Amino acid sequence: IVYGLGRTSVREIQEQHVDREINFTPMLRDRVGQHLYGERWATRIKQFILENGWQTRPIHIISANPHSVVNCLYAPAALAEATSWDNLFDLAYKLSQPAQQELRQQVADYAKTHGLHELEDPGGTNLLVQLIDTARLEARHLSKELAHDPKLIKSAQPLLLVMDYAFGEQAFETMDELLKPFEGDNAFTLHVASISIMGKAGILTGDKGDLMIPTSHIFEGTADNYPLDNDFTKADFEGHGIDVYEGAMITVLGTSLQNKDILAYFKNSSWKAVGLEMEGAHYQKAIQSHAKIRGSVQPDIKIRYAYYASDNPLLTGATLASGSLGTLGVKPTYLITMKCLEKILGKSPETRQSNPA
Numbered sequence: 001i002v003y004g005l006g007r008t009s010v011r012e013i014q015e016q017h018v019d020r021e022i023n024f025t026p027m028l029r030d031r032v033g034q035h036l037y038g039e040r041w042a043t044r045i046k047q048f049i050l051e052n053g054w055q056t057r058p059i060h061i062i063s064a065n066p067h068s069v070v071n072c073l074y075a076p077a078a079l080a081e082a083t084s085w086d087n088l089f090d091l092a093y094k095l096s097q098p099a100q101q102e103l104r105q106q107v108a109d110y111a112k113t114h115g116l117h118e119l120e121d122p123g124g125t126n127l128l129v130q131l132i133d134t135a136r137l138e139a140r141h142l143s144k145e146l147a148h149d150p151k152l153i154k155s156a157q158p159l160l161l162v163m164d165y166a167f168g169e170q171a172f173e174t175m176d177e178l179l180k181p182f183e184g185d186n187a188f189t190l191h192v193a194s195i196s197i198m199g200k201a202g203i204l205t206g207d208k209g210d211l212m213i214p215t216s217h218i219f220e221g222t223a224d225n226y227p228l229d230n231d232f233t234k235a236d237f238e239g240h241g242i243d244v245y246e247g248a249m250i251t252v253l254g255t256s257l258q259n260k261d262i263l264a265y266f267k268n269s270s271w272k273a274v275g276l277e278m279e280g281a282h283y284q285k286a287i288q289s290h291a292k293i294r295g296s297v298q299p300d301i302k303i304r305y306a307y308y309a310s311d312n313p314l315l316t317g318a319t320l321a322s323g324s325l326g327t328l329g330v331k332p333t334y335l336i337t338m339k340c341l342e343k344i345l346g347k348s349p350e351t352r353q354s355n356p357a
Contacts (some may be wrong), residue, residue, distance in 0.1 A: 037124030078110035205346030
C-alpha cells in the first residue's frame with residue numbers, strides 16, 4: 001500500500017501536478033489504531049485531570065451507568081433530612097421513580113459541591129464521564145452499608161473515573177485511548193489502580209435479574225479468547241437473595257444476530273458460557289495490551305467484571321422482546337456498584353457491615 005501510494009504521488013507530481021485526497025476504509029483505520037473520536041474524548045479527560053493536579057493520584061476506572069456510583073456515595077448524606085429509607089436498595093428504588101426528580105436534583109447538587117465533576121462529550125463518543133475527587137468526599141457521611149476505610153480515603157485520596165457504557169467496538173477505542181500516556185509539554189501516565197466493568201447482559205444459565213461473574217471473554221466469530229483474573233468472585237455477591245453464576249462470557253457482534261442453536265452450543269459444550277454481552281472482549285483486548293505489552297498500566301492491575309441479566313434468549317418469555325427489567329434491575333445494579341466501591345475504598349474489619357438483602 002505504502003509503495004503504491006508513493007509511486008503514484010511521484011508520478012502525479014512529475015506529470016500532472018494535481019492535488020489528491022486519500023480516504024481509508026473504517027476497517028483499515030481501526031486496524032492501524034486511528035481513533036478520531038476516542039482520542040479527543042480521552043485527551044479532554046486527561047487535560048482536566050492535569051488542570052486539577054490529580055495526575056499523581058491512584059485512578060479507578062469504572063464503566064457503569066451515570067447514577068448508581070453517585071447515588072451510593074452521595075444520596076444518604078444529601079437526603080438525610082429530605083426523606084427516609086430502610087437501606088441503600090430501598091433508597092435506590094425511590095430515586096428511580098419518575099416522580100422523584102426533586103430528590104435526584106438534590107443528590108446532584110450535593111455531589112457537585114463534594115467532589116463530583118461531569119464531562120459531557122459532544123465530539124462523537126457521546127460518553128459522559130464523571131470524575132469524583134474523594135479528597136472532598138466526607139467519609140463520615142457515607143452509608144454504613146457501604147464498607148469503607150476512612151483512613152485509606154484520607155491518605156490515598158483515590159480518583160474515581162466513571163465512564164458511561166460504551167457500545168461494542170467503541171469499548172476498545174475508548175479504553176485504549178484512555179490508558180495511553182498523555183502527550184505534550186506536561187506528559188504523564190495515568191496511575192490506574194483498577195478497572196471495573198459493570199453492566200447488563202444476556203444470561204444463558206439463569207433468569208432476569210441474576211448476576212454473572214466472567215472468568216473469560218470469548219469473542220464470537222474469531223479465535224480471540226481473553227482469560228482474565230477477575231477480582232470479583234461469586235462469593236462476593238452471595239447471600240443477597242440473587243442467584244450468581246460464574247464462567248465464560250461470549251462477546252457477540254449484536255443481539256439480533258443470535259440464534260438458540262449457537263447459544264445452546266456455547267452453554268452446553270466445553271465452553272460452558274454463562275452469558276453474552278457486546279463489550280467485554282473489546283475492553284479486555286485494550287486492557288491486556290496496555291498491561292502485558294505496552295506497559296501503560298501495571299501488569300497486576302486489578303480487573304473487575306460483573307453483569308446483571310437483562311434477558312435470557314434461551315428462555316421463552318424472558319427474551320429482550322419480553323420487555324425491560326424495570327425496577328427488577330435496581331437491586332443487582334446497586335449490589336454490583338456497592339461491591340465495586342467497597343473494593344476501591346478499602347473494606348476493613350472495623351467498617352465491615354452486613355448489607356441487607
